[in-house]
Amino acid sequence: MRPVCDLDNIEVANVFGVKKEMVLSYIEREQVDQKFKRALKTDNHIVVYGASKQGKSTLRRKHVSMDEEVLIQCVPNHDIVSIYSSILRQSGVQMETSISEKVLSHDDSDSKAKIKAKIPLFGEVDAEFGGKEGESNERIVNYKSIEINIEIAQDIGEVLNGISFNKFIVLENFHYLDDEIQKRLAFDLRTFQDMGVRVIILGIWRERNRLNQFNGDLIDRIIEIPVEPWEDKDFDLVIDKGCKLLNISFSDSIKNNIKNYSFGNIGIVQELCKELCFAYGVLLKKPLHENFYDEKYLQKAIQIKVEDYTSRHERALESIADASRHYESGLFLPYYIVKIIVLSDVLELKSGIKRPILHNKIKEVHHEPDRVRAGDMTNLLHGLSKLQSKKSIIPPLFDYDRSDKRLKVIDSTLLFFLKFSDVNDVLEEIPNPVDDSAQAELF
Template sequence: MDFGNLPQLRLPPLPEQPERFATLAEVFGISRSIPLNYVSREAVDTDFAIALDRNRHIVVHGSSKQGKTCLRKWNLDDDAYVTITCSNRWTIANLHTSILKQAGFTVSQSETRTVSGENKITAKTELKIAAPGVDASSSIEGARGASNSHEVVRYHLDLDPSDVNEVVSAIRQIDFRKHVVLEDFHYLPRETQQDFAVALKALHESSELTVIIVGVWLDENKLVQFNGDLTGRVVAINADAWTRDQLRQVMEGGAELLGITFTEEFILGVLDRCFDSVWVVQEACFRACLKSNVIADRADHTAVGADLDVDQLIVEIIDQQSARYSTFIPAFAEGFRSSHYELYKWILCAVLLSDVSQLTLGLNQADIRDFINNHHPLGSVLSSNLASALRSVVQLQAERIGIKPTIFDFDESSRRLTIVDRSFLIWLEHLDTQDLLEEAGMPAAFIRRWVSENGGEPTGRHRQ
C-alpha cells in the first residue's frame, strides 16, 4: 500500500521530561541497589579496577556493612559475573559444584565413583554455536537440533567435583568467561578455605576464570597464608577503610541529590560518633531526613540536623542490633561445649574490659593470654589451647551460634582478635560493663573484684 500521497501530520513537540527526583531510600540507608551517593575511593575502587584489568583473582575484605558488595556492583556490569553465596557446611566439592551450576551446568549425582570412593557428579549443558562446524571432543555427545545458523552442542560430563583440574576442564570446554563472585567466603569451614586457596592457583594458570572472593576479615594475607603460591596471583582489596573526608562526601553528596543541606554541627557529630562505619553514616542521614519529613528531592535546600540529638540518633540505630548482640554475649561465652577452662568466656571478658580504642586495633593473642593467666581461677592456660580457640572464633559464630554477620575474627598473620562489626563497638560504648560481665556468666567473685578495683563504679567502659 502506498502512503506517499498522504499529507504529513505536524505533531506538537513532546514536552520535556521532568528531571527525575531522587528518593530518600535511593540515597541513604541500606538498599539492594547501589546508593545514588556512592563514593568511589581511589585506594579501593581504582585498585579493584586495575586488578580486574590484570586478570588477577581478587579478595575483597573488611568489616561487615562497609561497602564490599557495592564495590563489586559499582565496578562490574550485571552480566559480567555470577554470584555464589557460600555456606558454612560446604566442602570443596560443594563449592566447585556451585561454580559449575552457575557456569550453566545441570548437576546430578553419578553412579561412578572417584578414587577416594565418593560419587562423581554428572554435569550437563547445551550451547548454541555458530555453524558450520563444531569442534567436538570425546566428552561431547554431539550436535543436535541444528538450524541454518546455529548448532546445539550438548555436553555430558562425569567428573570428580573435588578435583579442580576436572572442574577447569569442564569450564574451558564451554568457554565460560564470566567473573565468579564468592560472597560470604568467611563462612566456609577452614579446611574448605584452605582447599580452595590451593585450587585458585590452578584456576589462575589453566583457565580464563577470575574469582572475586568477598569476606568479613581484616587480614589482607589470609589466602596467601593458606597457599604461598598465590603471591602475585591474588590482589587483596581492603574495603574497610573510609577516611573522614570520604564519609563527609557520602553525607554531602547525598544531601545535594535530595536538595537539602546538613548542618555542620550534625555532620561533625555523626563523623565523631560513627567509628568510621559508612553504614552508621548512611543510616544516621536516613533517620535525620525522616525526622525532618524529607522523603524525596526537596529542591529548596532545607537545612537538616539543627535540632537533632546525634547521640540519641546513633543509639536508635544501634538499638536495631541490640537483641542480636545481647544474644551473642552468653552464646559466645558458652563456646562449643562445656570445658574445664571455659576459654571463650575469658576471651570475651578480655574484650569487654578493653578500651574501645584498643578494640579498633584488635587484641593481641599474647595480651589475651596474659589477661587470662592473671585472672583465671585455675591459673595459666596453654598457649596452644588459646591459639586453637582463637582460630575457631568464626566457626563458633557461624556454626554454633548462627550469628550473621560475624562479630569477631582472628587475624592469624598478626595474631590479633579483631572486631569486624563496627556497630558492636558503638553498642559496647553505651552499655554498663558490669551488666555485660554478668550476661557473659563471669564468676561473681571476679565481678566484685573488678568493680572494687574500678572505684566501685557500675561501669568501666572507657570512651575514646
C-alpha cells in the first residue's frame, strides 16, 4: 500500500529508498507487472524469483492486497507442520487438540501429525440482545470438529475448501526453507492446484525452473515471474518519476553513475537517490525546481551506503570463512571461496563464476592445491545455501546454480561494497585458518 502524503509536502523517504511500504517512484514493467497480473487470473501457482532487493515483495504488495492473502514469512526452522498450522490459523481454523503419532515404516521415516481442527460455520445463528436502549445483534459462529493429518496437503485443501477459502497463500523467503521442505512443498503444490488452492512463492535465486527440479510434474502448473533484469530505461523511469515528485532533477552524469554503480539492482538505485537528496540537504519536495549536478554529493551518498553495508558483509564473509574450521580437514574451502570472491573483478562476479573456473582459481591460491578435488567442490557448492542459513546470513550472499554450474552473487550490495572498498583491508578482517592451524600445531 502506498504511503498517504500531501502532494505539496512529499518527503524524500516516501519517494526513494528501500522500505516496507511501497515508495512513490514505483513503476510498472510490462515484462513483470503485466505478466504477474495475468498470472493472478489463471489457476496456476506463481513463483516470483530474483536477487535480493529486486522488488519481489513490492510486486506482490502492489497487486495483491492484505485481504487477498495469507502470508507465511518462511524461516530456516520452518517445517511442513508449522507452515500448514499457520495457514489454518490465519484462515480462522482452530486447532482443538494436537496428537503426535510416530508410525514406523520400513525406513522408520513415516510420521503422522494428527489434529482436531475446528472449522467455523458462519451464518448459522443470529441472536438479538437488549431492549429499546442498547439494542444489539450478535452473530454466533458454530464450529464443527474434524480430525486431519496436518502433514497431508489433501487434508489441508479439504479444510480450506470447507470454509470456502478464496485467498492466495504467500510463501515469502521460500529460499530460507531446508531443501527437503522445499521439495516436499513442490510435490504438495500439485495437490493444491487440483483442489483450487493457489500459492504464490517468493524466493532469492536466479535460475529458472527451480521448483521443477524438485517435481517435474509442476511444468505448466506454475507461472514463473523473474523480477530481473532491470534495464537502464527502467531505472531512468524510476529516477525521473521520483525527481518529478520532488521537483528536482539529476544531471545525466549523475544518473549514469547511479545506474553503473547499482549493478542492475533497483534497491541500490533507490538508496543512492535517497542519500543523494539527503546529501544535498533535501528532505521534502522543493518549492522551486533544483538541479543536482555536483558529483561530490553522489560520492558522499556512496560513502554512506558503503558504511551501511560494511558491517553486514564483513561479518557474513568472516562467518562463511570461519566454517572452514568445521569443514574438510585441512582444506579450508569456505575460506578460499571467500578469498576468491573478494579478489575477483566485480563484473565477473555479477555474471557469476563457472564451477571449473572457480575450481582452478582456488587451486591457484590454495596452500595444498593437489588436495582440492572435484568432489570437495561439489560438497561445498551444494551446501552453500545451508551453510549461509546456519550462519544466519540473511539474505544470503551467494547461490550455486546447479543447472548452469555457476556460483552467483545474489545480493548486489556485496558487489557495491567490494567495488568501493579496499580488498586488502577486507581480507585482513578475515582470519586465515591456515595460519591459525599452523600456529596451533606449535603448541
